[in-house]
Amino acid sequence: MSEETKVGQGGLVEDLPLWDASALAPNVRKRIIFGPGQFWDDYVMRHFTLPPGEKIPPHRHAWDHFVLSLKGHGRVVVQGESIDLAAGRWGRVPPDVEHVFENPGDEDF
Numbered sequence: 456m457s458e459e460t461k462v463g464q465g466g467l468v469e470d471l472p473l474w475d476a477s478a479l480a481p482n483v484r485k486r487i488i489f490g491p492g493q494f495w496d497d498y499v500m501r502h503f504t505l506p507p508g509e510k511i512p513p514h515r516h517a518w519d520h521f522v523l524s525l526k527g528h529g530r531v532v533v534q535g536e537s538i539d540l541a542a543g544r545w546g547r548v549p550p551d552v553e554h555v556f557e558n559p560g561d562e563d564f
């Protein structure tokens with residue numbers, strides 16, 4: 456089957472291009488999995504890697520944040536409430552609500 460006739464597509468997250476996310480916190484890595492011009496024009500699915508001991512400072516934005524932890528152990532703090540994000544856990548940050556992502560662990564989150 457040629458590339459043009461394939462229905463499904465897939466690959467490794469690590470093979471996707473890295474985007475500069477250093478404005479969020481030092482050494483944060485970001486990849487776009489789906490988004491405008493890449494299979495999903497109305498939304499964006501991103502993959503972030505937050506190194507040990509780092510945190511993304513308080514911020515807010517006008518959209519929902521749906522989070523799925525794939526590796527490590529981190530947390531998101533939403534209006535003072537800490538939500539555990541060990542590997543396999545999920546969380547949601549409502550729009551326009553201040554939140555912080557933290558990696559208190561000793562491996563990438």
